[in-house]
Amino acid sequence: MSERRRGAALEKALLDAAWEELADGGYVKFTMDAVVQRAGTSPPVLYRRWSNREELVRATLLHVLRENRLGLPDTGSLREDVLTLMRDINKTRVELLTVMSVHLAGFYQETGTSPSELRNPLSSGRKQLVDVMFARAVERGEVDPERLTDRIKSLPFDLLRHEILLTFAPVPDQNLEEIVDTVLLPLVR
Structure with missing residues (x-):
């Protein structure tokens, strides 16, 4: 007999099952019933948390x-x-970016949203991470703080995401180095 999941463990199992459904079949095939089946639970358990x-x-x-x-x-x-x-993103985020861009096209159309609305940097912690990284560079005297804007700080990661979305594959390391050496660093020094 398996132990009954509750609270955070149950919610994690439901969300993991939902992610697997999205990654496997996209939004077009995504149903609440499929998530219930994959999670091995009942519809009321899912609908108590999310109504649609x-x-x-x-x-x-x-x-x-x-x-x-x-x-x-x-x-x-x-x-x-x-x-x-960028290398960490390249190794771990190709599937996430693909699902968010391609597999969720129907979701964006149906809800009138876009990937940028779901990819909120505040919810993922990305903005804080990048801000700390650049603040350290300012402290070390590597960059001119007057040249730093949010757009410039996000630029290498935006270019990486763009390349991933063009190929749905990791970006070659030489391309990452080119983004940093020929685009980012000249802008911030």
């Missing part, structure tokens, strides 16, 4: 972003910190 699939999709994406937060590199140089973070 839109709410469940939003909660699922926030869950996946929070579960897969990346660590803050501290290599001693902005170049290496940015490259380390």
